[in-house]
Amino acid sequence: MSEIYGIEDLSFVPHFAKPVRHTVFDNTEYFCVKRIESFCGIWNKWFRGMKLLEANTVYLQPSAVKEFDNYFALLPSNSVLNSIYELYVSNLGVSDRPDNRRRVDFRDEIAIDREYTLIVPSYYEDRIMYTRHPLTGVVSEHRWPFKTLPKFYSKFHPCIAVAHAEDRFGRHKLPFKLARELGKIVNTSFFPAPEMPCRIPSVVETMPRPGTEKLRDNSFRQRRMERRSLWWKYPSKLRRDIVPVSPSMKEWLRKRDLARFGTVRLIGGAQEQKREKKRASVAVVARPPWRY
Secondary structure (H helix, E strand, C coil): CCCCEEHHHEECCCCCCCCEEEECCCCCCHHHHHHHHHHCCCCCCHHHHHHHCHHHEEEECHHHHHHHHHCCEEEECHHHHHHHHHHHHHHHHCCCCHHHCCCCCCCCCCCCCEEEEEECCHHHCCCCEEEECCCCCCEEEECCCCCCCCCEEECCCHHHHHHHHHHHHCCCCCCCHHHHHHHHHHHHCCCCCCCCCCCCCCHHHHCCCCCCCCCCCCCHHHHHHHHHHCCCCCCCCCEEEEEEECHHHHHHHHHCCCCCCCEEEEECCHHHHHHCCCCCEEEEEEECCCCC
Protein backbone atom coordinates (compact mmCIF):
# COMPACT_ATOMS: atom_id res chain seq x y z
CA MET A 1 0.00 0.00 0.00
CA SER A 2 1.48 3.29 -1.13
CA GLU A 3 -1.19 5.55 0.34
CA ILE A 4 -0.28 7.72 3.31
CA TYR A 5 -2.27 6.41 6.26
CA GLY A 6 -2.31 8.55 9.37
CA ILE A 7 -2.36 6.95 12.78
CA GLU A 8 -5.85 8.44 13.14
CA ASP A 9 -6.93 6.06 10.34
CA LEU A 10 -6.49 3.06 12.67
CA SER A 11 -9.38 1.88 14.84
CA PHE A 12 -10.46 -1.14 16.87
CA VAL A 13 -14.12 -0.73 15.92
CA PRO A 14 -15.53 -0.61 12.37
CA HIS A 15 -16.90 2.90 12.91
CA PHE A 16 -14.59 5.91 12.75
CA ALA A 17 -15.11 9.09 14.74
CA LYS A 18 -13.37 12.44 15.01
CA PRO A 19 -9.71 11.95 16.10
CA VAL A 20 -8.73 13.11 19.57
CA ARG A 21 -5.42 14.70 20.49
CA HIS A 22 -3.46 12.52 22.88
CA THR A 23 -0.24 13.24 24.80
CA VAL A 24 2.38 10.49 24.52
CA PHE A 25 4.33 11.37 27.69
CA ASP A 26 3.23 13.70 30.46
CA ASN A 27 4.92 14.74 33.69
CA THR A 28 3.87 11.54 35.47
CA GLU A 29 6.09 9.38 33.22
CA TYR A 30 9.12 10.17 35.35
CA PHE A 31 11.65 7.58 34.15
CA CYS A 32 10.76 7.91 30.47
CA VAL A 33 11.04 11.69 30.69
CA LYS A 34 14.43 11.45 32.42
CA ARG A 35 15.75 9.14 29.70
CA ILE A 36 14.65 11.48 26.95
CA GLU A 37 16.22 14.46 28.73
CA SER A 38 19.50 12.61 29.25
CA PHE A 39 20.09 10.98 25.87
CA CYS A 40 18.56 13.71 23.67
CA GLY A 41 20.86 16.33 25.16
CA ILE A 42 18.19 18.62 26.59
CA TRP A 43 18.32 20.17 30.03
CA ASN A 44 16.84 18.81 33.21
CA LYS A 45 13.10 19.53 33.71
CA TRP A 46 12.81 20.98 30.20
CA PHE A 47 10.45 18.23 29.08
CA ARG A 48 7.62 19.45 31.32
CA GLY A 49 6.59 22.04 28.72
CA MET A 50 6.59 19.55 25.86
CA LYS A 51 3.14 18.15 26.50
CA LEU A 52 1.77 21.00 24.36
CA LEU A 53 4.07 20.36 21.38
CA GLU A 54 3.28 18.41 18.23
CA ALA A 55 6.41 16.31 18.83
CA ASN A 56 4.79 14.78 21.92
CA THR A 57 1.20 14.37 20.68
CA VAL A 58 -0.62 11.97 18.38
CA TYR A 59 -4.12 12.04 16.94
CA LEU A 60 -5.97 8.79 17.59
CA GLN A 61 -9.40 7.31 17.26
CA PRO A 62 -11.23 7.15 20.62
CA SER A 63 -11.11 3.34 20.52
CA ALA A 64 -7.31 3.37 20.08
CA VAL A 65 -6.35 5.71 22.95
CA LYS A 66 -6.31 3.04 25.66
CA GLU A 67 -4.60 0.55 23.35
CA PHE A 68 -1.85 3.05 22.53
CA ASP A 69 -1.29 3.86 26.20
CA ASN A 70 -0.93 0.24 27.27
CA TYR A 71 -0.41 -2.22 24.44
CA PHE A 72 0.71 -1.28 20.92
CA ALA A 73 3.44 1.12 19.80
CA LEU A 74 4.99 2.70 16.71
CA LEU A 75 8.60 2.37 15.57
CA PRO A 76 10.36 4.50 12.92
CA SER A 77 12.34 3.14 9.98
CA ASN A 78 15.79 1.55 10.31
CA SER A 79 17.54 4.65 8.97
CA VAL A 80 15.94 6.80 11.66
CA LEU A 81 16.73 4.21 14.33
CA ASN A 82 20.36 4.23 13.21
CA SER A 83 20.53 8.03 13.58
CA ILE A 84 19.02 7.83 17.07
CA TYR A 85 21.50 5.08 17.99
CA GLU A 86 24.45 7.27 16.93
CA LEU A 87 23.01 10.20 18.90
CA TYR A 88 22.58 8.16 22.08
CA VAL A 89 26.07 6.64 21.86
CA SER A 90 27.59 10.07 21.24
CA ASN A 91 25.84 11.66 24.23
CA LEU A 92 26.67 8.69 26.43
CA GLY A 93 30.38 9.15 25.68
CA VAL A 94 30.32 12.77 26.86
CA SER A 95 27.87 12.33 29.74
CA ASP A 96 30.34 14.05 32.10
CA ARG A 97 30.72 17.03 29.71
CA PRO A 98 27.25 18.49 29.10
CA ASP A 99 28.51 21.25 26.79
CA ASN A 100 29.77 18.67 24.29
CA ARG A 101 26.49 16.82 23.95
CA ARG A 102 24.48 16.79 20.74
CA ARG A 103 21.12 18.33 21.44
CA VAL A 104 17.76 17.45 19.91
CA ASP A 105 15.71 20.63 19.89
CA PHE A 106 12.17 19.35 19.58
CA ARG A 107 10.82 22.85 18.96
CA ASP A 108 13.05 23.86 16.06
CA GLU A 109 12.58 20.66 14.11
CA ILE A 110 10.10 20.83 11.27
CA ALA A 111 6.84 19.02 12.03
CA ILE A 112 6.83 16.56 9.12
CA ASP A 113 5.04 13.26 8.65
CA ARG A 114 7.36 10.39 9.51
CA GLU A 115 6.83 6.75 8.61
CA TYR A 116 6.15 4.31 11.43
CA THR A 117 5.55 0.57 11.72
CA LEU A 118 2.82 -0.62 14.06
CA ILE A 119 4.05 -3.05 16.74
CA VAL A 120 1.41 -5.20 18.44
CA PRO A 121 1.77 -7.75 21.27
CA SER A 122 1.39 -11.49 20.73
CA TYR A 123 -1.89 -11.69 22.64
CA TYR A 124 -3.63 -9.70 19.91
CA GLU A 125 -4.44 -12.97 18.10
CA ASP A 126 -8.18 -12.58 18.72
CA ARG A 127 -8.28 -8.86 18.02
CA ILE A 128 -9.48 -7.21 14.83
CA MET A 129 -8.13 -3.90 13.56
CA TYR A 130 -9.71 -1.58 11.05
CA THR A 131 -8.10 0.95 8.75
CA ARG A 132 -9.79 3.73 6.82
CA HIS A 133 -8.50 4.66 3.38
CA PRO A 134 -7.34 8.31 3.56
CA LEU A 135 -8.82 9.16 0.14
CA THR A 136 -11.82 6.92 -0.46
CA GLY A 137 -12.81 6.32 3.17
CA VAL A 138 -13.19 2.57 2.58
CA VAL A 139 -12.82 0.59 5.82
CA SER A 140 -10.63 -2.54 5.70
CA GLU A 141 -10.39 -5.35 8.24
CA HIS A 142 -7.10 -6.79 9.48
CA ARG A 143 -6.49 -9.95 11.51
CA TRP A 144 -3.53 -11.64 13.12
CA PRO A 145 -0.61 -11.53 12.24
CA PHE A 146 -1.62 -8.15 10.73
CA LYS A 147 0.67 -8.43 7.71
CA THR A 148 -1.78 -6.40 5.64
CA LEU A 149 -1.45 -3.33 7.85
CA PRO A 150 0.02 -0.32 6.01
CA LYS A 151 2.77 2.03 7.14
CA PHE A 152 1.47 4.86 9.27
CA TYR A 153 2.56 8.48 9.31
CA SER A 154 2.60 10.86 12.26
CA LYS A 155 4.29 14.10 13.32
CA PHE A 156 5.37 13.01 16.80
CA HIS A 157 9.12 12.68 17.29
CA PRO A 158 10.97 9.38 16.63
CA CYS A 159 12.93 9.65 19.90
CA ILE A 160 9.65 9.80 21.79
CA ALA A 161 8.29 6.92 19.70
CA VAL A 162 11.28 4.73 20.59
CA ALA A 163 10.98 5.58 24.29
CA HIS A 164 7.25 4.80 24.18
CA ALA A 165 7.81 1.43 22.46
CA GLU A 166 10.59 0.42 24.85
CA ASP A 167 8.45 1.38 27.85
CA ARG A 168 5.42 -0.60 26.63
CA PHE A 169 7.20 -3.72 25.34
CA GLY A 170 10.61 -3.85 26.99
CA ARG A 171 13.78 -4.05 24.94
CA HIS A 172 13.71 -7.87 24.60
CA LYS A 173 10.35 -7.96 22.78
CA LEU A 174 10.99 -5.25 20.19
CA PRO A 175 11.19 -6.72 16.65
CA PHE A 176 13.95 -4.43 15.35
CA LYS A 177 17.54 -5.15 16.38
CA LEU A 178 18.45 -1.47 16.54
CA ALA A 179 15.46 -0.81 18.78
CA ARG A 180 16.64 -3.54 21.15
CA GLU A 181 20.13 -2.03 21.20
CA LEU A 182 18.67 1.39 21.99
CA GLY A 183 16.70 -0.11 24.86
CA LYS A 184 19.85 -1.78 26.16
CA ILE A 185 21.77 1.51 26.16
CA VAL A 186 18.98 3.45 27.85
CA ASN A 187 18.35 0.86 30.57
CA THR A 188 21.95 0.02 31.47
CA SER A 189 23.68 3.40 31.04
CA PHE A 190 21.42 5.99 32.61
CA PHE A 191 22.98 9.35 33.47
CA PRO A 192 21.19 12.43 34.79
CA ALA A 193 20.56 15.46 32.63
CA PRO A 194 22.42 18.55 33.92
CA GLU A 195 20.80 21.69 35.18
CA MET A 196 20.72 24.41 32.56
CA PRO A 197 22.70 27.60 33.20
CA CYS A 198 19.98 29.85 31.74
CA ARG A 199 16.51 28.40 31.70
CA ILE A 200 14.78 28.08 28.34
CA PRO A 201 11.21 29.42 28.53
CA SER A 202 8.75 26.57 28.34
CA VAL A 203 5.69 26.49 26.15
CA VAL A 204 3.51 27.02 29.21
CA GLU A 205 5.21 30.35 29.94
CA THR A 206 5.05 31.67 26.39
CA MET A 207 1.32 31.07 26.05
CA PRO A 208 -0.69 34.11 27.26
CA ARG A 209 -3.37 33.43 29.84
CA PRO A 210 -6.50 35.46 30.52
CA GLY A 211 -5.87 38.14 33.12
CA THR A 212 -2.07 37.94 32.97
CA GLU A 213 0.15 40.48 31.29
CA LYS A 214 3.66 39.49 32.32
CA LEU A 215 5.57 36.24 32.38
CA ARG A 216 6.64 34.48 35.53
CA ASP A 217 10.13 34.99 36.82
CA ASN A 218 12.74 32.26 37.18
CA SER A 219 12.44 31.69 40.92
CA PHE A 220 12.05 28.19 42.27
CA ARG A 221 8.68 28.90 43.86
CA GLN A 222 7.21 30.25 40.65
CA ARG A 223 8.48 27.25 38.68
CA ARG A 224 6.84 24.98 41.23
CA MET A 225 3.58 26.88 40.91
CA GLU A 226 3.86 26.53 37.15
CA ARG A 227 4.04 22.77 37.44
CA ARG A 228 1.08 22.69 39.80
CA SER A 229 -0.97 24.93 37.53
CA LEU A 230 -1.11 22.16 34.95
CA TRP A 231 -3.44 20.22 37.23
CA TRP A 232 -5.41 23.08 38.80
CA LYS A 233 -8.97 23.43 37.63
CA TYR A 234 -10.49 26.77 38.49
CA PRO A 235 -14.27 27.34 38.62
CA SER A 236 -16.00 29.90 36.47
CA LYS A 237 -16.28 32.37 39.36
CA LEU A 238 -13.63 33.71 41.68
CA ARG A 239 -12.89 31.28 44.47
CA ARG A 240 -11.78 32.66 47.82
CA ASP A 241 -9.55 30.44 49.92
CA ILE A 242 -8.92 31.09 53.61
CA VAL A 243 -5.25 30.33 54.16
CA PRO A 244 -3.82 30.45 57.73
CA VAL A 245 -0.63 32.50 57.87
CA SER A 246 1.65 32.96 60.87
CA PRO A 247 2.46 36.54 61.98
CA SER A 248 6.05 36.14 60.83
CA MET A 249 4.81 35.58 57.29
CA LYS A 250 2.76 38.77 57.09
CA GLU A 251 5.64 40.93 55.95
CA TRP A 252 6.67 38.32 53.42
CA LEU A 253 3.17 38.29 51.98
CA ARG A 254 3.15 42.08 51.62
CA LYS A 255 6.45 42.13 49.76
CA ARG A 256 5.77 39.07 47.63
CA ASP A 257 4.33 39.65 44.18
CA LEU A 258 1.10 37.65 44.26
CA ALA A 259 -0.28 38.94 40.98
CA ARG A 260 -0.81 35.40 39.76
CA PHE A 261 -3.33 34.84 42.57
CA GLY A 262 -5.19 38.13 42.27
CA THR A 263 -5.52 40.21 45.44
CA VAL A 264 -4.42 39.37 48.98
CA ARG A 265 -6.03 40.89 52.08
CA LEU A 266 -4.61 40.30 55.55
CA ILE A 267 -6.94 39.92 58.51
CA GLY A 268 -5.72 40.56 62.04
CA GLY A 269 -4.30 43.88 63.24
CA ALA A 270 -1.33 44.74 65.41
CA GLN A 271 -3.46 45.10 68.58
CA GLU A 272 -4.91 41.66 68.06
CA GLN A 273 -1.44 40.14 67.70
CA LYS A 274 -0.19 42.04 70.73
CA ARG A 275 -2.83 40.47 72.96
CA GLU A 276 -2.09 37.01 71.65
CA LYS A 277 1.20 36.63 69.81
CA LYS A 278 0.60 33.00 68.98
CA ARG A 279 -2.60 33.76 67.16
CA ALA A 280 -2.16 33.33 63.39
CA SER A 281 -3.29 35.84 60.83
CA VAL A 282 -5.41 34.88 57.87
CA ALA A 283 -4.87 35.72 54.22
CA VAL A 284 -7.86 35.76 51.90
CA VAL A 285 -6.64 34.87 48.44
CA ALA A 286 -8.86 35.60 45.45
CA ARG A 287 -7.76 33.43 42.53
CA PRO A 288 -8.57 34.33 38.93
CA PRO A 289 -10.96 32.06 37.01
CA TRP A 290 -8.44 30.39 34.70
CA ARG A 291 -9.58 27.42 32.68
CA TYR A 292 -7.38 24.90 30.95
